[in-house]
Amino acid sequence: MQTRLARLPGWTVLALWSAAVLLPLYILVVSCFKTTAEIYENRLGLPQSWSLDNFTNAWTRADLGQNFINSLIVTGGAVVLTIVVSALAAYPLSRYKLGWNGIMLGLFLSGIMLPIRLASVELFTLMRNLDLLDSLTGLILVYSAIRIPFAVFIFANFMRVLPSELDEAARMDGAGETRILFQIILPMVKPAVSIVAIFTAIAVWNDFFFPLIFIFDDRYKTVPLAISVFVGQFRTDWGLVFASLAISMAPILIMYCSLARQIREGVGAGGGMK
């Protein structure tokens, strides 16, 4: 299609942006192992020794360990709750003839784009009245509520195209509806489950706004909230801040490396993010 020479500029452009992405991340990683003095002296080089002090300091002294566990609980809880209730709702809405499927699906769909942050004052009052401030359960409920519209949309789209013989045969054998959904339908829409799980997990793990307004007690802070405090609090201890950034992105990095293809396709297909 093109000569090798004509392709050269294209190569350079792509390589330059790759460097723009990788260089900051490289600096982040090597700085984790340096003392603050060494960060100033030796900007780009490898650390003199691969000391783990910054990591242990961040984990224990700055108590990132507790934040990490909180984030895991909230993310796991929100992913499971979102998948279960959304699959339950999408099943009849996409496969039964109810007369009100259209309206109900529309109601859920309208939530995909809603700017929920603008409702945070009333949400705060509601959470306070329900005694859900300073509570991981409260965060799980709010995140599930925000992610349910997207999940119902994805599940309904995948379930709608399954042949109706599937559930009819099972119903004939006397299987209950719950069993049909969780043992027959849901295993058939595994790609939908993984899309919902991946994008819910990313959104919840990364969110900063809701912990900021709902969580005041250090014991319940999630990782992004803790990081936002560290940046100011440990301003002079750059090594510790870099290490805490590395710790907080590690789960996402692991997930990203193992699921890069699904994420690429999910985003390319319709901008599944946000």
Place this chain on the structure above:
Amino acid sequence: MAVLFVLPALAIYGLFVLYPLAMSLWGSFFTWKGLRMLDFAGLSNFARLFVFPSSARLTGALWHNVIWFFGIMVFQNCVGLLFAWLLFLRDQGKGNGGAAFFQSLFFFPAVLSPVIVGALWRLLLAPGGVVEWALNGLGLHEGSLTVLGNSQTALLMLVAVDAWNWMGLPVLIYTAGLRQISGQIFEAAKLDGAGSGRMLVSVALPLLMPAIGTLTTLSFINTFNQFDIVYVMQGVQGNPSYSTDTLVTYFYRLAFGAEGAVGITDIGLALALGTMLFLVLSIGTLLMLRFFDRRTVQL
């Protein structure tokens, strides 16, 4: 039976999303004392938004969001489209493809929390940070780098960080869009003697309208919800001197008490701002979807 299945999702979604949102819109027409709703006040909260000092904050924040949006749009639709086109050509050229690798690499920052991205760039761009060191070393700059502390440059820096964060999105959406275009169209254009640049502008671009629409709408929503990066890099006041303030940071200060020297909340004003922002976002999104729908080329 069906109702029982729908109920849990509807209850959670209704209670934690629809109800507070409806109450917020409704509440913007009332006077407030702290977190208590008092009397019906018509449009007086909205009127107060347009009186100094809120008017100055409002127009400043709105203006910053608009600049942010256009900055991101220019970047994504020029650089992002160019990258997607280069990757598409590599795939077409067969053999050494590798598009998937670059796509994944470029998209990686987008799966990171804006808090991490903001904190990382705050350290890199800080006085004494690595960017200052590099620019001084290359002789492009002298002395201490204060781009984040300078009200002339701070907003542009945030837009650049946001662009770095989200670069992978246009690349993914546009390569997916390009792959949906039939190869015969490009073959025909090539037979007519169109070069690669000509093919991008005259052939691919009109056919990419749905993808451009998706991206524009997503960027619009993202930009007008911008909060995390500003909070982490410049503080909730949008320092220096409100030069990086956005509508949502202003909303947050009004709602949760960080506006002004004494940090008093003004719920009525916050809700009025929220209602306006809600209208801007919904009407803007609908208009954009319609605009791009009309311009979609049918083959």
